[in-house]
């Protein structure tokens with residue numbers, strides 16, 4: 028089966044070159060060695076890479092993962108796994124497209140891997156047993172907890188401070204985010220809603236949050252992908 032291997036190889040994603048991110052199409056992005064340019068695919072001429080389709084199963088997983096690593100954002104996200112099997116998979120899929128640094132899975136319920144569309148293989152998944160372990164893990168890394176839970180929110184997403192390095196936490200479809208995590212949060216954030224419903228599907232909420240964080244820190248249009 029033919030598969031598009033990754034958008035940045037298809038001419039849509041900025042390529043990192045030392046200290047700068049070069050947009051594909053920029054002549055400086057060609058003929059480089061090292062980093063993402065070292066793979067056989069990345070060494071292909073730009074014109075042939077732009078719409079290149081490659082057999083995804085033939086690409087060594089380690090090579091793809093290593094190529095993605097320098098492009099990753101400093102954002103981390105956490106998902107509470109309890110009674111969230113489809114959403115956990117779907118959020119991993121979305122998180123992959125925002126190239127987050129790591130995805131923390133809290134709890135031990137299996138997730139629905141087909142919802143991740145295979146992207147779990149390319150992501151840095153961290154497995155933690157419970158909320159206490161999540162708080163300790165974040166504290167060790169100095170990552171502020173940004174909890175998304177509308178009912179307990181103190182600020183809305185459009186006005187919330189979204190630090191470059193942070194851990195966004197999303198709750199389960201049934202129980203939301205527990206009190207212990209809300210108490211530990213640096214911020215509890217609501218995504219504004221305009222209809223009569225109380226909440227977004229958590230996958231949508233996570234996508235909106237990651238998109239807003241990306242818009243703040245990595246707006247496209249400049250060579251370095253920053254505002």
Ligand SMILES: C[S@@+](CC[C@H](N)C(=O)[O-])C[C@H]1O[C@@H](n2cnc3c(N)ncnc32)[C@H](O)[C@@H]1O
Pocket residue numbers: 175176177178196197198199200201202203204216217218219220225226227228229230232233
């Ligand atoms: C379906 S909601 C849970 C709703 C509700 N809190 C409850 O206890 O039933 C699942 C998760 O999606 C996220 N979420 C959904 N809508 C949101 C909104 N408008 N603002 C912030 N987070 C939201 C939160 O992380 C929430 O825990």
